[in-house]
Amino acid sequence: MVVLAHGELEQISLPVVHKPTNFFSDVPVIDLSDPESKARLIGACEELGFFKVTNHGIPMELMAKLEDEALRFFSLPQVEKELSASSPGPFGYGSKKIGGNGDLGWVEYILLEITSKPISHSSLSFLKEPSASLFCSVLNEYITAVRKLACEVLELMAESLKIQPKNVFSKLVTDSESDSMLRLNHYPPCPHLQGLDCGLTGFGEHTDPQIISLLRSNNTSGLEISLRDGSWVSVPPDQSSFFINVGDSLQVLTNGRFRSVKHRVLANSAQSRVSMIYFGGPSPRERLAPLPLLIEEGKQSLYREFTWCEYKRSAYKTRLSDNRLGQFEM
Numbered sequence: 001m002v003v004l005a006h007g008e009l010e011q012i013s014l015p016v017v018h019k020p021t022n023f024f025s026d027v028p029v030i031d032l033s034d035p036e037s038k039a040r041l042i043g044a045c046e047e048l049g050f051f052k053v054t055n056h057g058i059p060m061e062l063m064a065k066l067e068d069e070a071l072r073f074f075s076l077p078q079v080e081k082e083l084s085a086s087s088p089g090p091f092g093y094g095s096k097k098i099g100g101n102g103d104l105g106w107v108e109y110i111l112l113e114i115t116s117k118p119i120s121h122s123s124l125s126f127l128k129e130p131s132a133s134l135f136c137s138v139l140n141e142y143i144t145a146v147r148k149l150a151c152e153v154l155e156l157m158a159e160s161l162k163i164q165p166k167n168v169f170s171k172l173v174t175d176s177e178s179d180s181m182l183r184l185n186h187y188p189p190c191p192h193l194q195g196l197d198c199g200l201t202g203f204g205e206h207t208d209p210q211i212i213s214l215l216r217s218n219n220t221s222g223l224e225i226s227l228r229d230g231s232w233v234s235v236p237p238d239q240s241s242f243f244i245n246v247g248d249s250l251q252v253l254t255n256g257r258f259r260s261v262k263h264r265v266l267a268n269s270a271q272s273r274v275s276m277i278y279f280g281g282p283s284p285r286e287r288l289a290p291l292p293l294l295i296e297e298g299k300q301s302l303y304r305e306f307t308w309c310e311y312k313r314s315a316y317k318t319r320l321s322d323n324r325l326g327q328f329e330m
């Protein structure tokens with residue numbers, strides 16, 4: 001733990017961890033324009049639950065525009081940002097507190113609910129015109145593009161697993177009631193720990209509850225993933241690509257064949273990191289259980305059926321690092 005001054009008087013204790021030594025040079029890369037590269041998708045989902053996507057078709061300018069808008073918001077005075085913290089549930093602006101159960105990190109964020117309707121000015125009521133209109137239109141353009149990419153990747157997964165219909169996974173996130181979100185994270189530089197061999201936790205270790213997460217960040221490092229042997233490795237940043245995580249729900253649908261990757265973010269001592277993550281989730285009513293076609297011969301279902309609503313309700317009672325799937329295992 002490290003105690004940092006927070007605002008005028010308040011002090012806040014943030015967790016520290018030992019820094020991994022190396023960048024991980026073996027992140028699987030799936031080039032969407034290369035059929036041979038696509039063949040590596042299943043291996044990446046089984047081995048790591050994590051891969052990088054290139055030639056994804058989302059214009060760099062769109063990603064840069066959203067990053068600029070996010071940074072414009074994060075550079076507002078703290079009091080103005082706090083005005084947006086009052087929206088219901090976990091949505092809106094947050095700083096250092098993650099979830100409602102005591103997790104802390106060196107991060108500030110905006111969490112937005114994605115519904116079938118475009119994001120409107122009212123959900124960004126804290127921003128004054130004309131910033132709000134610009135932010136909204138960039139957000140909506142980005143969400144449309146990233147959802148399309150998520151579907152393309154999910155369809156590729158179904159095809160590679162040789163299961164029909166090919167939209168078996170993607171239909172869950174295109175459902176008009178899909179419970180998806182967009183998170184904009186800002187990890188300010190943290191000079192306090194410069195030169196030490198420990199890192200300050202920006203976002204503590206966890207797996208994502210949804211089906212799939214698509215992350216785009218600027219070129220500041222910080223994202224780490226846990227390998228099968230439990231070791232942590234740092235992922236070299238790449239602002240022009242997307243990093244994709246298998247979420248808990250996809251682990252369930254594939255009966256554990258795909259792995260929901262444990263990941264975390266360490267704050268950088270010198271540069272700020274900005275990331276935007278799309279979390280594609282199913283409708284609250286959706287029943288989740290291993291797809292019969294994916295229960296291998298002689299094997300049993302590893303999970304009992306549950307609804308996304310049930311899973312989310314229990315997930316929101318947990319701490320970030322908890323194993324949320326445990327209680328649904330058979």
Ligand code: GA4
Pocket residue numbers: 090098099100101103111181183206207208209210279315316317318319320
């Ligand atoms: C992790 C993935 C997403 O960021 C998130 C997070 C959510 C939150 O920040 O409110 C949770 C976390 C995430 C999992 C366990 C619970 C809920 C914080 C937390 C302690 C938006 C999500 O869907 O689950």
